[in-house]
Amino acid sequence: MSHNSFGHLFRVTTWGESHGPAIGCVIDGCPPRLALTEADIQPYLDKRRPGQSKFTTQRQEADRVRILSGVFEGRTTGTPISLLIENTDQRSKDYAAIASAYRPGHADYTYDMKYGIRDYRGGGRSSARETAMRVAAGAIARLVLGRSVSIRAALVQLGALAIDRARFDWAQVDQNPFFCPDAAAVPVWDAHLSEIRKQGSSLGAVVEVVAEGVPPGLGAPIYAKLDADLAGALMGINAVKGVEIGAGFAAASLRGEENADRMRMENGKTVFLSNQAGGILGGIATGQPVVARIAIKPTSSILTPVETIDAAGHDVSLSTRGRHDPCVGIRAVPVAEAMMACVLADHLLRHRAQLGSAPEY
């Protein structure tokens, strides 16, 4: 048990605060002899890196990852992999205002309630900066899963503006600063978020993450269900308030025969005629794409003044300066991919434990 570890057999432990000297993680349980260098991890970090457009925080972090252990002559050894990223662009003085006052909608108040002490600089441990290590771990999880599994995510709704799913094109996702799969939505979103940003406000979003090539049988009843583990993993991303699998909340409005994905044999293979299940039945993968969506609330740190209290128990009004994302949903896209990868890699190892056939068995 650990508050700062994720996964059971592919196990990620993260540490570090937004404005400490560094952040890092330790990955335990990774299979040996996988080719691994920093170059396998860095591209995913670059995708999540702040300061890349006007729609993300202006904090400048190179986010250069270093591998400190677990790799020998370019291959994993089966021992723990330690990753470290130095923090270089901390401006702790930006945070004087929130040293005593609690940002509404943020974890400031609850950390104080729990611990009686709080590293307020940049949100300390509660900062989304921690998600950089999730992304790094996710890159290694992809190596564990191998090339037959592909994991992609996209922003499918910005504020109240959803994409037109008829125009969904994965090829568009890396062509715009929103990870938007609908090219026609991009200029509309750009204008909308620019305006919101000028107003000192922020927007929520919906991210969809899809894993293809997940083998049927992955996952496990009853308290290790693939969808339950995904729900926990995705809800645990900063600012997420909802998770759904497949048809999700829309399934509540369906009739049994609409919801149950019919099956046929085609060329000796099982084919499903729809994917309301989002690739999971009884907590176990069907072999169809695993589809999850998450709702992300608007950034709580906004310039617009809001009523709040301070640690001394006074009513105050707070306008959060500093460098913040007008829509944290955007940078949640690579994080959602990473959590999907980590959950699947963990389940791959769990499945092998119970079902695999080691040579000596």
Place this chain on the structure above:
Amino acid sequence: MSHNSFGHLFRVTTWGESHGPAIGCVIDGCPPRLALTEADIQPYLDKRRPGQSKFTTQRQEADRVRILSGVFEGRTTGTPISLLIENTDQRSKDYAAIASAYRPGHADYTYDMKYGIRDYRGGGRSSARETAMRVAAGAIARLVLGRSVSIRAALVQLGALAIDRARFDWAQVDQNPFFCPDAAAVPVWDAHLSEIRKQGSSLGAVVEVVAEGVPPGLGAPIYAKLDADLAGALMGINAVKGVEIGAGFAAASLRGEENADRMRMENGKTVFLSNQAGGILGGIATGQPVVARIAIKPTSSILTPVETIDAAGHDVSLSTRGRHDPCVGIRAVPVAEAMMACVLADHLLRHRAQLGSAPEY
């Protein structure tokens, strides 16, 4: 790590199949000296028990729980509590049809893909019968939480028919077979579900579960967030396809200043002016009510014939006879309460571990 255990310090391990001799659970970590008899558990099981209205399965099970260990002279001893319920109304012959064919939307196919063997009688381990033990464990979790925490759930949507939230009245919930908090919705739902049932179909639903009296500070970053643990716990209930906390998916459409719950001091106490957060910020309780909603898909076992395949790889059409709930969402209400109770009790013990002040400390 365990596929069939839930929780870390208040730890529930369940076992048993729908048509085996019995189902049961073991609860480990329960504090000692709590008054506990079967009478503390039975009322919750009775609420979930099948056969109580035409809207739930007609299987007749007394669901009498027996405490086999962990209690001495009416008090818990701190050692594992073993609970057992005998299965009495199995009709395994009902399941001949699904011995070889896979019910679409059900776990039949995925269990075979995973294990290569499957107890097809009544769904075996994948049956919602397992949730009886969650309810039993939840009853004990409530004792751990004490009287200051109250946990209630209600059905807030049946199929596409949502309640009118202006008429939400907890007092109504136990007055109708739907656990519906809106008295005016009951006859409408009754007529609708009766019709669906006659047609041999089924409906989905949405359940809302609310915990009041949760102390601020409960929960923990980063991978033990209260909302993440709730999401995993609730998504793991049979047939659940979506989970949201507080404003949930609606938060995606809000602006920062609409979403952030403002805070004021009133009579020396912190007061929030709204509860978009659903009582959780940064994974830690704020002290407001913890509010979650889950989407439940329509029952997959329906009379309406659906296309599917059998284990031999033939296309077949399957009409599921046997005794099934036309809306599994109804009986999910006490189960959702139980999972909320188990998550909170586990976090209470986790919190005490790190923060509590044992005499010797």
Place this chain on the structure above:
Amino acid sequence: MSHNSFGHLFRVTTWGESHGPAIGCVIDGCPPRLALTEADIQPYLDKRRPGQSKFTTQRQEADRVRILSGVFEGRTTGTPISLLIENTDQRSKDYAAIASAYRPGHADYTYDMKYGIRDYRGGGRSSARETAMRVAAGAIARLVLGRSVSIRAALVQLGALAIDRARFDWAQVDQNPFFCPDAAAVPVWDAHLSEIRKQGSSLGAVVEVVAEGVPPGLGAPIYAKLDADLAGALMGINAVKGVEIGAGFAAASLRGEENADRMRMENGKTVFLSNQAGGILGGIATGQPVVARIAIKPTSSILTPVETIDAAGHDVSLSTRGRHDPCVGIRAVPVAEAMMACVLADHLLRHRAQLGSAPEY
């Protein structure tokens, strides 16, 4: 985490008190499709069963095990296996004396210190009766390990009387009531223990347990070392006060070149010229027999009166009546085998998780 579960992937959770209605266990993580009936478990329970000679407690328990879940048509399904044994020969009245007084050397005092409540009947949860479920779980662990791994234990010392290792013969172990591998020692031990028993006293013992066929590579650094896990598992058996692997404490007196087991190639295979290591180096199996020894203290419940205190804080003298083993070390023999089997089965699954080659990998 759990106080009453053992193992990580082959996970055993036990429950039950000496004088409750039953004892039982749940085994999670067992691979599917293994042939399993009660007849695979019962012989091991019979070996541990009380009342078989004058040297063990006279309590009469049939110790008939029932499988309540996890097996379908004679094969494991991969879901949790629930085992139950009814208690039939409880004589709780024997324990009136220890309801308030603490037996020196027993857990009576510490349970009260910890929990403030204690099921004193027969020692409650602290009774060695719990080890019946370890033996049952061990029988299933052997099935997981397969026929290539054999696990045997023997009593190599009774009180101060050690066997002559030159006469060590596994074939003798089941030919006498001591599980003694030295036929010449049996009459000597018989006379000695009979005398001790008449005197109302008890004796300690040393058990040696050996696993052959353990594949090289099983085990794992750094905190999952095979020897560390064995040490924990064996020290956790009731009354055990010491554990050693291979040369054990004698290794402290050796020089480096005496202790390091030399290696040679013979017919293309690695051969070790000695086994001081007891089959484990760096926490990982070498392929040699895994050898452990445990020291068991003499039974604390003796007729000889001993000075002690009662719960009210008075000095008293206590003579423990009831039915007790004059040497608990004897019945520890099948228990030690079982713990060895559980540790190895757990490590087999752990190894497969990280190293195995699942089809999709």
Place this chain on the structure above:
Amino acid sequence: MSHNSFGHLFRVTTWGESHGPAIGCVIDGCPPRLALTEADIQPYLDKRRPGQSKFTTQRQEADRVRILSGVFEGRTTGTPISLLIENTDQRSKDYAAIASAYRPGHADYTYDMKYGIRDYRGGGRSSARETAMRVAAGAIARLVLGRSVSIRAALVQLGALAIDRARFDWAQVDQNPFFCPDAAAVPVWDAHLSEIRKQGSSLGAVVEVVAEGVPPGLGAPIYAKLDADLAGALMGINAVKGVEIGAGFAAASLRGEENADRMRMENGKTVFLSNQAGGILGGIATGQPVVARIAIKPTSSILTPVETIDAAGHDVSLSTRGRHDPCVGIRAVPVAEAMMACVLADHLLRHRAQLGSAPEY
């Protein structure tokens, strides 16, 4: 579950290889608001540091620890504490000989059997260098335990030479390079080990570790017994081959009335008239000193040539050069203390979880 983590609630995860850029650990679950700086940790590391006498490896490492997270303004925050020590005196070329040949008695062979890859430089992950992080974690564990608990260890046997227990004096332990509590033994040991060292050989040892002030009630049945957890923790230290608690292996030769520690009331307090139990009954602390002893085998890396094989399957003779401890038992003294501290701190938190009285409870 994790191969490289120790403890459940006070949870230590270590990483790093002997000749990588650094070693480190992450400590999760530490209570907040404890005063903590590097100066609280460094003295314990200095005690374990190599190169301090001719009886330990001549590798020169400053072993300067840095705290990278989890501490704010000199106090723990309740979030993970990351510690890092840079490796500065690696001489990887020393290890060319063992790149292909397996040192008998060392983990070289088993790592290759398990992982198929091995960082042979200085033993890689299997190096005792990893124990530096155990010592660092132990320093923090002591802060969690508070001042009422004291933990000390001493070398009580060097090779075959045991101390005279009548001369046992804790004050002597820090006055000689052996951590020897018997001043008269020091010159004898010095002469003996000097001679062994000159001969290119090595010696084993026995370490005794004692914790005083452990409150009665700490620990837990059945699979979280304090002695079982200690046995696992201590056996997991590099080169340990045996663990005993209290009377240990000598208990096997005792009669019941000799072994059972009698109890009396003195001034309203429970007093034990002996401590054969080593402070633990039924897995739970009695309040007496917790006493454990461990047997450490002689260093496997010796100059004396020994027969072995290489990775290509050839018989070779190997003389291990490089810098090695002629008796690894010496530096195991602070490591044994650290593991005792970690086990007790973990159990303190576990006890609080189940038994403590948090304000809201």
